[in-house]
Amino acid sequence: MIVADRKSLEEILSMVETDKKILVVGCKGCVTVCNVGGAKEVEVLASALKIARKKAENELEIDTHVLERQCDNEYVSQLGDTVGDYDAVVSMACGVGPQFLSEMYREQVFYPAVNTTFFGGATQHGVWEERCAGCGTCGIHLFGGICPIARCAKSLLHGPCGGSSNGACEVNKDTECIWDTIVKKKMEQGKVDDLLAVKGFKDWRSARDGGPRRSIREELVEGNI
Amino acid sequence: MRLSYPTNVKVIQVPCTGRVDIIHLLNAIEDGADGVYVAGCLEGECHYIAGNLKARRKVDYVKRTLEEIGVEPERVEMYNLSSAQGARFAEIANEMVEQVAKLGPTPVKGSCAA
Ligand code: SF4
Ligand code: SF4
Numbered sequence: 284m285i286v287a288d289r290k291s292l293e294e295i296l297s298m299v300e301t302d303k304k305i306l307v308v309g310c311k312g313c314v315t316v317c318n319v320g321g322a323k324e325v326e327v328l329a330s331a332l333k334i335a336r337k338k339a340e341n342e343l344e345i346d347t348h349v350l351e352r353q354c355d356n357e358y359v360s361q362l363g364d365t366v367g368d369y370d371a372v373v374s375m376a377c378g379v380g381p382q383f384l385s386e387m388y389r390e391q392v393f394y395p396a397v398n399t400t401f402f403g404g405a406t407q408h409g410v411w412e413e414r415c416a417g418c419g420t421c422g423i424h425l426f427g428g429i430c431p432i433a434r435c436a437k438s439l440l441h442g443p444c445g446g447s448s449n450g451a452c453e454v455n456k457d458t459e460c461i462w463d464t465i466v467k468k469k470m471e472q473g474k475v476d477d478l479l480a481v482k483g484f485k486d487w488r489s490a491r492d493g494g495p496r497r498s499i500r501e502e503l504v505e506g507n508i
Numbered sequence: 509m510r511l512s513y514p515t516n517v518k519v520i521q522v523p524c525t526g527r528v529d530i531i532h533l534l535n536a537i538e539d540g541a542d543g544v545y546v547a548g549c550l551e552g553e554c555h556y557i558a559g560n561l562k563a564r565r566k567v568d569y570v571k572r573t574l575e576e577i578g579v580e581p582e583r584v585e586m587y588n589l590s591s592a593q594g595a596r597f598a599e600i601a602n603e604m605v606e607q608v609a610k611l612g613p614t615p616v617k618g619s620c621a622a
Contacts, residue, residue, distance in 0.1 A: 335577035
């Protein structure tokens with residue numbers, strides 16, 4: 284899933300500084316699962332903002348709503364009747380959400396309440412870790428099912444580098460050297476020779492380097508026979 | 509045992525402090541309560557294993573939130589006591605009322621603020 288962290292209240296308060304009536308809109312997708320922008324977090328943010336503005340004797344009226352997903356126009360369109368009633372809308376979805384909202388409702392201002400960080404999963408309750416960088420050409424099977432693109436600070440395909448020390452990455456000693464992990468796993472499996480194979484150049488054009496990407500499923504596109 | 513505790517403490521009963529959520533504490537502050545505290549069972553004695561520990565983490569979250577927006581975090585507290593400690597219950601109520609009185613009225617002028 285997409286993982287995000289909520290922005291500081293200070294930052295969100297400054298975004299809505301001049302507004303009197305706002306809508307905080309959450310998303311039941313990824314940001315609900317990573318406990319940052321679902322129904323609960325929407326209410327908590329709304330309450331915290333109201334407290335801050337009451338304290339400043341400049342009350343802020345806040346309505347809340349949670350969409351099934353903010354990255355699908357069929358759900359985004361559900362705000363059509365009400366979106367114009369507010370001075371601004373604060374979105375708690377990943378960065379995709381407020382963009383879809385802005386594209387559909389061109390007159391309204393949408394503020395992102397979260398910082399979208401990575402594709403990952405929960406390694407324990409309350410802790411999420413990056414696993415994929417969306418490179419567009421998955422090759423984890425070459426590395427024991429572990430992704431060095433996302434998990435090696437240098438995205439090395441023939442690691443580890445000389446900075447690997449006792450299983451820790453030189454970039455940050457609290458980060459595991461994923462190449463250490465890959466090699467250990469291959470050794471355990473008795474397949475360390477796999478790593479001797481030289482991988483060809485990685486074609487980064489399928490990643491962000493090739494510009495914004497688009498996926499088309501011909502069989503789903505209306506108008507296609 | 510007839511113990512008295514301050515009349516300005518309003519008790520809201522929950523089956524377990526694990527039921528108390530962040531939003532409940534924030535709503536109390538938002539609505540103008542001068543302070544709010546959670547009285548849970550002693551740590552290690554929760555009938556639902558960890559309800560009181562979860563409550564403490566939620567109280568800490570609310571404290572951090574209040575601090576971020578310039579409201580005294582001491583307006584929210586977590587206490588632990590057993591249901592057999594009636595005297596301690598009254599003592600805690602007094603302690604909390606005293607702590608909040610020192611801070612003065614809430615800076616959050618909500619609908620039920622005096
Ligand atoms: S808007 Fe973002 S958070 Fe919500 S479902 Fe879509 S991708 Fe996930
Ligand atoms: S190889 Fe690419 S697609 Fe596969 S997990 Fe790594 S970053 Fe994601």
